[in-house]
Amino acid sequence: MLKVKVTAIGNSMGIRLPKEALGKLNAAKGDTLFLVESPQGYLLTPFEQDFDRQMTKANEIMKRYRNTLRELAK
Secondary structure, three states, X not given: OOOOOEEEEOXXXXXXXXXXXXXXXXXXXXXXXXXXXXXXEEEEEEOOHHHHHHHHHHHHHHHHOHHHHHHHOO
């Protein structure tokens, strides 16, 4: 487990990630990371170019088959 501290960055708040964390995320200065809510808290994950496209398509499918998915969830 790595410990990070929240600090002021201009008018915002931020954290500094140690090199070890950046290495595991395969991230560098200027890269985009995503903070995803999960049952255990938040998950920091690197951006995958296909992710946005996949989520857009998934949302389209969920809207189209809303009633079917609702019935299957019962």
